[in-house]
Structure formats: C-alpha cells, structure tokens
Amino acid sequence: MSEQPRSGATILYVVRCTFSAGAEPVADRWLSWLRERHLAEVLAAGALSAEVLRMQETPTTYEIHYRFAHEKDFERYEQLEAPKLRAEGLARFPLALGLQYERRVGQRLIGLNSSER
Secondary structure, eight states, X not given: OOOOOOTTOOEEEEEEEEEOTTXXXXXXXXXXXXXXXXXXXXXXXXXXXXXXXXXXXXXXXXXXXXXXXXXXXXXXXXXXXXXXXXXXXHHHSOGGGTEXXXXXXXXXXXXXXXGGO
C-alpha cells in the first residue's frame, strides 16, 4: 500500500551549497551570513524552522533544511520572498567564488521520534 501525499503536508525545502576546493574562507563568511541574517529572513518569510548541516563529504558541502507548514506557504515564499533573498545571496557570494547551489522540495509523509517507538 503506497501513501499518497496530502495537500496540507509539511513541506521540506532543502538548499545544498557546495564549495570548490580552496573556497573554505568563503564558506566561513557564508555561514556567518546565514547565522546572522539569512536564516532569520527565511523564517520571517514563512518558514517554520531552519537547520544547517555540514555534510561529511569533499568538497565542503552544506545543506539547509527549511520546513514550511503547508504547500501554499512555501509557494508564497517562492513567489514573493525567494527572488530577492536569492539575489542578495548571489550579490554577497557570487558563484564565481566557488559556490554551487542545488534546491529540492518534498512533502513530509511519515515522522517518528525516539519517544514514539
């Protein structure tokens, strides 16, 4: 039996940023910018939560996981807020500095906490 996505399901928006070899100083500045400004701006624009993960791979790679309550909240973010936030990020950290972005969107179907087992 397969589970069908629910229209009101929580949306997970994942931004993956990879830094080319030698761009670690840029990564440090980028993390500071995320911590001091960008994450709060995405939260103010409708995300419920944000977390930053450093992936255990080479080259240096980070993932930012944002959660939105509903698809309509994420769509509003994408249409109204994301273009200016992305433009600001690219102005501060042009791709020529050794950054590469990937973005993915998914719906939360199943969640389990250790206390629920």
